Amino acid sequence: MTTRPRSSRSSKAKVAAKKAGPRKKGRAGYHHGNLREVLIEATLALVEEGGPEAVTVREAARRAGVSPGAPFRHFPTRTSLMTAVAEEATHRLHDAVFAAVASSEADDPLAALRAMGRAYLRWAYANPTHFAVVSDRRLIDYDSSQSIVRENREMQALMVRLVIEARKRGLAADIDPAVARLASRALVYGLARMRVDGHLPQWGVQDARSTEAAEAVIDLFIDGLMRAGRPAASAPPRRRPRSGP
Template sequence: MQPPKKNSRKPAGKAATPRAYHHGDLRKALVDACVHLIEDKGLEAVSVREVAKLVGVSPAAPFRHFATRTALLTAVAEEAQERLGASIADTLRAAARETPLMQFRAIGVGFLQWSFANPTHFQVISSRSVIDYEGSRLRSSNDLIRVRMNELMCDAASQGLLRPGDIKRYQIAARAMVYGLARMYIDGQFPSWGLPVDDPLAESIRIFDLFIISISMAAEPDGEASKH
Protein backbone atom coordinates (compact mmCIF):
# COMPACT_ATOMS: atom_id res chain seq x y z
CA MET A 1 0.00 0.00 0.00
CA GLN A 2 1.25 3.44 -0.88
CA PRO A 3 1.42 5.77 2.09
CA PRO A 4 -1.31 8.43 2.15
CA LYS A 5 -0.29 11.87 1.06
CA LYS A 6 0.17 14.24 3.93
CA ASN A 7 -2.85 16.47 4.18
CA SER A 8 -1.77 20.09 4.04
CA ARG A 9 -5.12 21.61 4.90
CA LYS A 10 -5.33 23.51 8.13
CA PRO A 11 -8.39 23.67 10.34
CA ALA A 12 -10.79 26.26 9.11
CA GLY A 13 -10.37 29.61 10.78
CA LYS A 14 -13.04 32.18 11.39
CA ALA A 15 -15.31 32.74 8.44
CA ALA A 16 -15.40 36.16 6.91
CA THR A 17 -18.09 38.35 8.46
CA PRO A 18 -21.23 37.91 6.34
CA ARG A 19 -22.12 40.94 4.27
CA ALA A 20 -25.57 42.47 4.43
CA TYR A 21 -27.98 40.32 2.41
CA HIS A 22 -29.69 41.99 -0.53
CA HIS A 23 -30.86 39.27 -2.89
CA GLY A 24 -30.17 35.72 -3.94
CA ASP A 25 -30.16 32.54 -1.89
CA LEU A 26 -31.36 33.59 1.56
CA ARG A 27 -31.32 30.02 2.86
CA LYS A 28 -27.63 29.59 2.05
CA ALA A 29 -26.82 33.01 3.47
CA LEU A 30 -28.50 32.03 6.75
CA VAL A 31 -26.63 28.72 6.96
CA ASP A 32 -23.30 30.45 6.25
CA ALA A 33 -24.04 33.12 8.85
CA CYS A 34 -24.92 30.44 11.39
CA VAL A 35 -21.51 28.80 10.89
CA HIS A 36 -19.83 32.18 11.33
CA LEU A 37 -21.78 32.86 14.52
CA ILE A 38 -20.75 29.51 16.01
CA GLU A 39 -17.10 30.18 15.17
CA ASP A 40 -17.29 33.65 16.66
CA LYS A 41 -19.45 33.16 19.76
CA GLY A 42 -20.07 29.44 20.19
CA LEU A 43 -22.98 27.11 19.57
CA GLU A 44 -24.97 28.43 22.53
CA ALA A 45 -25.15 31.89 20.89
CA VAL A 46 -27.12 30.67 17.89
CA SER A 47 -30.69 31.87 17.43
CA VAL A 48 -32.70 32.50 14.27
CA ARG A 49 -33.00 36.17 15.18
CA GLU A 50 -29.26 36.57 15.76
CA VAL A 51 -28.48 34.93 12.44
CA ALA A 52 -31.02 37.22 10.72
CA LYS A 53 -29.20 40.19 12.21
CA LEU A 54 -25.88 38.95 10.84
CA VAL A 55 -27.34 38.51 7.37
CA GLY A 56 -29.02 41.90 7.50
CA VAL A 57 -32.65 40.89 7.12
CA SER A 58 -35.69 41.40 9.31
CA PRO A 59 -36.20 39.02 12.25
CA ALA A 60 -39.19 37.50 10.46
CA ALA A 61 -37.45 36.87 7.12
CA PRO A 62 -35.65 33.61 8.02
CA PHE A 63 -38.74 31.87 9.35
CA ARG A 64 -40.01 30.81 5.93
CA HIS A 65 -36.81 28.75 5.67
CA PHE A 66 -36.12 27.88 9.32
CA ALA A 67 -38.99 28.01 11.75
CA THR A 68 -36.80 27.07 14.71
CA ARG A 69 -33.20 27.12 15.90
CA THR A 70 -33.19 23.33 15.59
CA ALA A 71 -34.19 23.55 11.92
CA LEU A 72 -31.38 26.02 11.23
CA LEU A 73 -28.73 23.93 12.98
CA THR A 74 -30.03 20.80 11.25
CA ALA A 75 -29.42 22.50 7.90
CA VAL A 76 -25.84 23.22 8.99
CA ALA A 77 -25.46 19.57 10.02
CA GLU A 78 -26.81 18.35 6.66
CA GLU A 79 -24.25 20.50 4.88
CA ALA A 80 -21.60 19.03 7.16
CA GLN A 81 -22.74 15.50 6.33
CA GLU A 82 -22.44 16.21 2.62
CA ARG A 83 -18.87 17.45 3.08
CA LEU A 84 -18.02 14.44 5.21
CA GLY A 85 -19.42 12.09 2.58
CA ALA A 86 -17.35 13.81 -0.10
CA SER A 87 -14.17 13.51 1.97
CA ILE A 88 -14.76 9.79 2.57
CA ALA A 89 -15.56 9.24 -1.12
CA ASP A 90 -12.23 10.85 -2.03
CA THR A 91 -10.20 8.62 0.28
CA LEU A 92 -12.11 5.52 -0.80
CA ARG A 93 -11.38 6.29 -4.46
CA ALA A 94 -7.70 6.67 -3.65
CA ALA A 95 -7.74 3.26 -1.93
CA ALA A 96 -9.91 1.49 -4.51
CA ARG A 97 -7.20 -1.05 -5.38
CA GLU A 98 -6.27 -1.77 -1.79
CA THR A 99 -7.51 -4.61 0.41
CA PRO A 100 -10.90 -4.29 2.13
CA LEU A 101 -9.12 -3.58 5.42
CA MET A 102 -7.17 -0.71 3.88
CA GLN A 103 -10.37 0.63 2.32
CA PHE A 104 -11.94 0.48 5.78
CA ARG A 105 -8.93 2.46 7.00
CA ALA A 106 -9.56 5.00 4.23
CA ILE A 107 -13.00 5.77 5.69
CA GLY A 108 -11.36 6.66 9.02
CA VAL A 109 -8.74 8.77 7.28
CA GLY A 110 -11.45 10.61 5.35
CA PHE A 111 -13.29 11.32 8.59
CA LEU A 112 -10.14 12.70 10.22
CA GLN A 113 -9.28 14.87 7.23
CA TRP A 114 -12.77 16.33 7.12
CA SER A 115 -13.13 16.96 10.86
CA PHE A 116 -9.72 18.63 11.18
CA ALA A 117 -10.52 20.90 8.23
CA ASN A 118 -14.10 21.66 9.35
CA PRO A 119 -14.14 21.91 13.15
CA THR A 120 -17.32 23.98 13.33
CA HIS A 121 -19.27 21.58 11.14
CA PHE A 122 -17.92 18.70 13.23
CA GLN A 123 -19.15 20.41 16.40
CA VAL A 124 -22.67 20.79 15.01
CA ILE A 125 -22.97 17.34 13.47
CA SER A 126 -21.79 15.70 16.69
CA SER A 127 -24.20 17.66 18.91
CA ARG A 128 -27.35 15.64 18.34
CA SER A 129 -29.24 17.34 21.14
CA VAL A 130 -29.46 20.55 19.04
CA ILE A 131 -30.38 19.01 15.67
CA ASP A 132 -33.22 16.89 14.29
CA TYR A 133 -31.14 13.83 13.46
CA GLU A 134 -34.03 11.40 12.98
CA GLY A 135 -36.23 13.75 10.97
CA SER A 136 -33.58 14.87 8.49
CA ARG A 137 -31.32 13.40 5.80
CA LEU A 138 -28.62 12.83 8.41
CA ARG A 139 -29.60 9.31 9.43
CA SER A 140 -29.85 7.98 5.87
CA SER A 141 -26.53 9.58 4.90
CA ASN A 142 -24.81 8.24 8.00
CA ASP A 143 -26.31 4.80 7.44
CA LEU A 144 -24.71 4.65 3.98
CA ILE A 145 -21.29 5.09 5.56
CA ARG A 146 -22.03 2.45 8.19
CA VAL A 147 -23.20 -0.01 5.55
CA ARG A 148 -19.97 0.49 3.61
CA MET A 149 -17.93 0.02 6.77
CA ASN A 150 -19.74 -3.24 7.50
CA GLU A 151 -19.31 -4.50 3.93
CA LEU A 152 -15.58 -3.85 4.03
CA MET A 153 -15.19 -5.48 7.44
CA CYS A 154 -17.08 -8.57 6.28
CA ASP A 155 -14.97 -8.74 3.12
CA ALA A 156 -11.77 -8.37 5.17
CA ALA A 157 -12.88 -11.18 7.48
CA SER A 158 -13.81 -13.48 4.60
CA GLN A 159 -10.37 -12.92 3.05
CA GLY A 160 -8.59 -13.78 6.29
CA LEU A 161 -7.30 -10.25 6.82
CA LEU A 162 -8.71 -9.77 10.32
CA ARG A 163 -7.75 -11.26 13.66
CA PRO A 164 -10.62 -13.29 15.16
CA GLY A 165 -13.04 -10.95 16.88
CA ASP A 166 -16.42 -9.29 16.80
CA ILE A 167 -16.69 -7.32 13.55
CA LYS A 168 -19.29 -4.95 14.99
CA ARG A 169 -17.01 -4.11 17.91
CA TYR A 170 -14.15 -3.48 15.48
CA GLN A 171 -16.35 -0.96 13.65
CA ILE A 172 -17.42 0.77 16.85
CA ALA A 173 -13.83 0.94 18.08
CA ALA A 174 -12.69 2.50 14.80
CA ARG A 175 -15.51 5.04 14.93
CA ALA A 176 -14.76 5.88 18.55
CA MET A 177 -11.07 6.33 17.81
CA VAL A 178 -11.41 8.76 14.90
CA TYR A 179 -14.23 10.62 16.64
CA GLY A 180 -12.21 10.87 19.84
CA LEU A 181 -9.07 12.05 18.06
CA ALA A 182 -11.06 14.73 16.25
CA ARG A 183 -12.69 15.83 19.50
CA MET A 184 -9.35 15.96 21.33
CA TYR A 185 -7.77 18.01 18.56
CA ILE A 186 -10.62 20.50 18.29
CA ASP A 187 -10.75 20.87 22.08
CA GLY A 188 -7.00 21.62 22.14
CA GLN A 189 -6.02 18.54 24.17
CA PHE A 190 -3.09 17.35 22.06
CA PRO A 191 -0.39 19.50 23.76
CA SER A 192 -1.33 18.21 27.22
CA TRP A 193 -0.68 14.67 25.97
CA GLY A 194 2.70 15.63 24.56
CA LEU A 195 1.68 14.98 20.97
CA PRO A 196 3.44 16.87 18.16
CA VAL A 197 1.44 19.88 17.08
CA ASP A 198 3.25 20.69 13.83
CA ASP A 199 1.07 18.18 11.93
CA PRO A 200 -1.70 16.91 14.24
CA LEU A 201 -3.62 15.33 11.38
CA ALA A 202 -0.68 13.12 10.37
CA GLU A 203 -0.13 12.20 14.03
CA SER A 204 -3.78 11.25 14.40
CA ILE A 205 -3.62 9.04 11.32
CA ARG A 206 -0.56 7.32 12.80
CA ILE A 207 -2.51 6.62 15.99
CA PHE A 208 -5.45 5.30 14.00
CA ASP A 209 -3.04 3.03 12.13
CA LEU A 210 -2.09 1.42 15.44
CA PHE A 211 -5.68 0.25 15.68
CA ILE A 212 -5.65 -1.05 12.10
CA ILE A 213 -2.46 -2.99 12.88
CA SER A 214 -4.03 -4.43 16.03
CA ILE A 215 -6.94 -6.03 14.16
CA SER A 216 -4.95 -7.11 11.12
CA MET A 217 -3.73 -10.68 10.66
CA ALA A 218 -0.59 -9.25 9.07
CA ALA A 219 2.11 -8.18 11.53
CA GLU A 220 1.97 -4.72 10.01
CA PRO A 221 0.21 -3.50 6.86
CA ASP A 222 2.47 -2.09 4.15
CA GLY A 223 2.94 1.64 3.84
CA GLU A 224 2.40 4.40 6.35
CA ALA A 225 1.26 2.22 9.24
CA SER A 226 4.38 0.04 9.08
CA LYS A 227 6.63 3.03 9.69
CA HIS A 228 5.25 3.84 13.12
Protein backbone atom coordinates in the same frame (compact mmCIF):
# COMPACT_ATOMS: atom_id res chain seq x y z
CA MET B 1 -40.57 82.73 -20.67
CA THR B 2 -39.09 79.72 -22.33
CA THR B 3 -39.07 76.37 -20.61
CA ARG B 4 -35.72 74.59 -20.64
CA PRO B 5 -35.91 71.01 -21.82
CA ARG B 6 -35.56 68.47 -19.01
CA SER B 7 -32.23 66.74 -18.85
CA SER B 8 -32.19 63.20 -20.13
CA ARG B 9 -29.80 62.23 -17.30
CA SER B 10 -32.57 60.89 -15.05
CA SER B 11 -34.09 58.78 -17.81
CA LYS B 12 -30.65 57.39 -18.67
CA ALA B 13 -30.10 56.50 -15.04
CA LYS B 14 -33.37 54.61 -14.95
CA VAL B 15 -32.43 52.64 -18.04
CA ALA B 16 -29.02 51.80 -16.55
CA ALA B 17 -30.63 50.70 -13.31
CA LYS B 18 -32.97 48.37 -15.16
CA LYS B 19 -30.06 46.83 -17.04
CA ALA B 20 -28.06 46.37 -13.84
CA GLY B 21 -30.90 44.47 -12.20
CA PRO B 22 -31.96 44.56 -8.56
CA ARG B 23 -29.42 45.53 -5.95
CA LYS B 24 -28.12 42.92 -3.59
CA LYS B 25 -29.57 43.12 -0.13
CA GLY B 26 -27.73 42.76 3.13
CA ARG B 27 -24.09 42.28 3.99
CA ALA B 28 -24.16 38.60 3.10
CA GLY B 29 -25.16 39.28 -0.51
CA TYR B 30 -28.66 37.91 -0.10
CA HIS B 31 -30.94 37.92 -3.08
CA HIS B 32 -34.20 36.17 -3.74
CA GLY B 33 -33.75 32.40 -3.79
CA ASN B 34 -30.62 31.88 -1.69
CA LEU B 35 -31.79 32.95 1.77
CA ARG B 36 -31.43 29.42 3.14
CA GLU B 37 -27.77 29.16 2.11
CA VAL B 38 -26.95 32.65 3.39
CA LEU B 39 -28.49 31.85 6.79
CA ILE B 40 -26.51 28.62 7.05
CA GLU B 41 -23.27 30.49 6.33
CA ALA B 42 -24.22 33.17 8.86
CA THR B 43 -24.89 30.47 11.46
CA LEU B 44 -21.51 28.85 10.84
CA ALA B 45 -19.85 32.23 11.36
CA LEU B 46 -21.71 32.68 14.65
CA VAL B 47 -20.66 29.23 15.87
CA GLU B 48 -17.05 29.90 14.92
CA GLU B 49 -17.01 33.24 16.74
CA GLY B 50 -18.98 32.46 19.88
CA GLY B 51 -19.79 28.76 19.95
CA PRO B 52 -23.21 27.15 19.39
CA GLU B 53 -24.72 29.11 22.28
CA ALA B 54 -24.24 32.31 20.25
CA VAL B 55 -26.74 31.16 17.61
CA THR B 56 -30.30 32.45 17.46
CA VAL B 57 -32.50 32.68 14.39
CA ARG B 58 -32.79 36.45 14.83
CA GLU B 59 -29.03 36.88 15.14
CA ALA B 60 -28.49 34.79 12.02
CA ALA B 61 -30.99 37.04 10.23
CA ARG B 62 -29.16 40.15 11.42
CA ARG B 63 -25.84 38.71 10.27
CA ALA B 64 -27.37 37.84 6.90
CA GLY B 65 -28.72 41.38 6.54
CA VAL B 66 -32.41 40.45 6.35
CA SER B 67 -35.43 41.27 8.49
CA PRO B 68 -35.85 39.35 11.77
CA GLY B 69 -38.91 37.54 10.46
CA ALA B 70 -37.44 36.53 7.10
CA PRO B 71 -35.75 33.26 8.21
CA PHE B 72 -38.78 31.74 9.91
CA ARG B 73 -40.27 30.43 6.67
CA HIS B 74 -37.19 28.20 6.32
CA PHE B 75 -36.22 27.77 9.97
CA PRO B 76 -39.04 28.18 12.49
CA THR B 77 -36.75 27.23 15.40
CA ARG B 78 -33.10 27.41 16.37
CA THR B 79 -32.94 23.60 16.26
CA SER B 80 -34.17 23.51 12.67
CA LEU B 81 -31.50 26.04 11.71
CA MET B 82 -28.73 24.05 13.40
CA THR B 83 -30.05 20.84 11.82
CA ALA B 84 -29.73 22.44 8.38
CA VAL B 85 -26.11 23.30 9.17
CA ALA B 86 -25.54 19.69 10.27
CA GLU B 87 -27.08 18.42 7.03
CA GLU B 88 -24.59 20.42 4.99
CA ALA B 89 -21.71 19.27 7.21
CA THR B 90 -22.73 15.60 7.01
CA HIS B 91 -22.99 15.80 3.23
CA ARG B 92 -19.46 17.19 2.95
CA LEU B 93 -18.09 14.56 5.33
CA HIS B 94 -19.88 11.79 3.43
CA ASP B 95 -18.41 12.94 0.13
CA ALA B 96 -14.89 13.23 1.58
CA VAL B 97 -15.02 9.72 3.05
CA PHE B 98 -16.37 8.02 -0.08
CA ALA B 99 -13.91 9.87 -2.31
CA ALA B 100 -11.01 8.70 -0.12
CA VAL B 101 -12.16 5.08 -0.24
CA ALA B 102 -12.62 5.24 -4.01
CA SER B 103 -9.04 6.45 -4.46
CA SER B 104 -7.48 3.99 -2.00
CA GLU B 105 -5.58 0.86 -2.95
CA ALA B 106 -7.73 -1.34 -5.14
CA ASP B 107 -8.88 -4.69 -3.80
CA ASP B 108 -7.63 -4.07 -0.24
CA PRO B 109 -10.45 -3.64 2.29
CA LEU B 110 -8.14 -2.73 5.17
CA ALA B 111 -6.41 -0.07 3.07
CA ALA B 112 -9.86 1.32 2.28
CA LEU B 113 -10.79 1.29 5.98
CA ARG B 114 -7.55 3.11 6.77
CA ALA B 115 -8.31 5.71 4.07
CA MET B 116 -11.81 6.14 5.46
CA GLY B 117 -10.51 6.91 8.95
CA ARG B 118 -7.90 9.32 7.68
CA ALA B 119 -10.47 11.15 5.55
CA TYR B 120 -12.77 11.56 8.55
CA LEU B 121 -9.96 13.07 10.62
CA ARG B 122 -8.70 15.38 7.90
CA TRP B 123 -12.20 16.66 7.27
CA ALA B 124 -12.83 17.27 10.99
CA TYR B 125 -9.48 19.02 11.42
CA ALA B 126 -10.07 21.22 8.37
CA ASN B 127 -13.69 22.00 9.33
CA PRO B 128 -13.82 22.26 13.13
CA THR B 129 -16.97 24.40 13.13
CA HIS B 130 -18.88 21.94 10.95
CA PHE B 131 -17.62 19.10 13.13
CA ALA B 132 -18.69 20.85 16.33
CA VAL B 133 -22.26 21.15 15.05
CA VAL B 134 -22.66 17.75 13.43
CA SER B 135 -21.19 15.88 16.39
CA ASP B 136 -23.39 17.42 19.10
CA ARG B 137 -26.81 15.74 19.10
CA ARG B 138 -28.08 18.28 21.63
CA LEU B 139 -27.98 20.97 18.95
CA ILE B 140 -29.89 19.21 16.19
CA ASP B 141 -32.90 17.01 15.53
CA TYR B 142 -31.05 14.04 14.08
CA ASP B 143 -34.03 11.75 13.48
CA SER B 144 -36.03 14.40 11.63
CA SER B 145 -33.39 14.81 8.93
CA GLN B 146 -33.63 12.17 6.22
CA SER B 147 -30.34 13.21 4.65
CA ILE B 148 -28.34 13.04 7.91
CA VAL B 149 -29.78 9.63 8.78
CA ARG B 150 -29.25 8.27 5.26
CA GLU B 151 -25.68 9.48 4.82
CA ASN B 152 -24.64 8.29 8.29
CA ARG B 153 -26.10 4.86 7.55
CA GLU B 154 -24.23 4.75 4.25
CA MET B 155 -20.93 5.47 6.01
CA GLN B 156 -21.65 2.85 8.66
CA ALA B 157 -22.62 0.29 6.03
CA LEU B 158 -19.38 0.95 4.18
CA MET B 159 -17.37 0.23 7.33
CA VAL B 160 -19.23 -3.04 7.86
CA ARG B 161 -18.70 -4.15 4.24
CA LEU B 162 -14.97 -3.50 4.47
CA VAL B 163 -14.63 -5.43 7.73
CA ILE B 164 -16.64 -8.38 6.38
CA GLU B 165 -14.52 -8.47 3.24
CA ALA B 166 -11.32 -8.37 5.30
CA ARG B 167 -12.60 -11.27 7.40
CA LYS B 168 -13.46 -13.33 4.32
CA ARG B 169 -9.92 -12.96 3.03
CA GLY B 170 -8.36 -13.81 6.36
CA LEU B 171 -6.92 -10.32 6.69
CA ALA B 172 -8.72 -9.42 9.91
CA ALA B 173 -9.84 -11.09 13.08
CA ASP B 174 -13.10 -13.01 13.17
CA ILE B 175 -14.87 -10.28 15.11
CA ASP B 176 -18.40 -8.94 15.03
CA PRO B 177 -18.54 -6.34 12.22
CA ALA B 178 -20.85 -4.18 14.33
CA VAL B 179 -18.23 -4.10 17.08
CA ALA B 180 -15.51 -3.23 14.57
CA ARG B 181 -17.73 -0.48 13.15
CA LEU B 182 -18.26 1.02 16.60
CA ALA B 183 -14.57 0.75 17.47
CA SER B 184 -13.57 2.44 14.21
CA ARG B 185 -15.95 5.34 14.68
CA ALA B 186 -15.10 5.74 18.36
CA LEU B 187 -11.42 5.94 17.47
CA VAL B 188 -11.64 8.66 14.82
CA TYR B 189 -14.40 10.56 16.61
CA GLY B 190 -12.37 10.61 19.81
CA LEU B 191 -9.24 11.82 18.03
CA ALA B 192 -11.20 14.53 16.21
CA ARG B 193 -12.88 15.62 19.43
CA MET B 194 -9.52 15.83 21.21
CA ARG B 195 -8.15 18.08 18.47
CA VAL B 196 -11.20 20.34 18.20
CA ASP B 197 -11.52 20.68 21.99
CA GLY B 198 -7.81 21.37 22.46
CA HIS B 199 -6.87 18.24 24.42
CA LEU B 200 -3.99 16.96 22.29
CA PRO B 201 -1.26 19.26 23.71
CA GLN B 202 -1.94 17.74 27.14
CA TRP B 203 -0.96 14.40 25.60
CA GLY B 204 2.26 15.71 24.12
CA VAL B 205 0.88 16.37 20.62
CA GLN B 206 1.02 19.92 19.29
CA ASP B 207 -1.37 21.08 16.56
CA ALA B 208 1.36 20.99 13.93
CA ARG B 209 1.72 17.23 14.47
CA SER B 210 -1.91 16.40 15.19
CA THR B 211 -2.66 14.91 11.77
CA GLU B 212 0.53 12.85 11.75
CA ALA B 213 -0.09 11.57 15.28
CA ALA B 214 -3.74 10.73 14.63
CA GLU B 215 -2.91 8.83 11.45
CA ALA B 216 -0.30 6.85 13.37
CA VAL B 217 -3.03 5.82 15.82
CA ILE B 218 -5.24 4.71 12.91
CA ASP B 219 -2.33 2.71 11.49
CA LEU B 220 -1.87 1.03 14.87
CA PHE B 221 -5.56 0.08 14.92
CA ILE B 222 -5.52 -1.31 11.37
CA ASP B 223 -2.26 -3.17 11.98
CA GLY B 224 -3.87 -4.73 15.04
CA LEU B 225 -6.74 -6.01 12.92
CA MET B 226 -4.28 -7.40 10.39
CA ARG B 227 -2.17 -9.22 12.99
CA ALA B 228 -5.28 -10.66 14.58
CA GLY B 229 -6.30 -12.02 11.19
CA ARG B 230 -3.02 -13.79 10.49
CA PRO B 231 -2.73 -17.45 11.41
CA ALA B 232 -0.72 -17.92 14.54
CA ALA B 233 2.77 -19.19 13.97
CA SER B 234 3.08 -22.80 14.94
CA ALA B 235 4.78 -23.09 18.27
CA PRO B 236 7.74 -25.45 18.57
CA PRO B 237 6.84 -28.76 20.18
CA ARG B 238 7.30 -28.78 23.90
CA ARG B 239 9.93 -31.16 25.13
CA ARG B 240 8.79 -33.74 27.57
CA PRO B 241 10.90 -34.08 30.66
CA ARG B 242 13.15 -37.05 30.41
CA SER B 243 12.16 -39.90 32.61
CA GLY B 244 14.67 -41.64 34.77
CA PRO B 245 16.64 -44.65 33.59
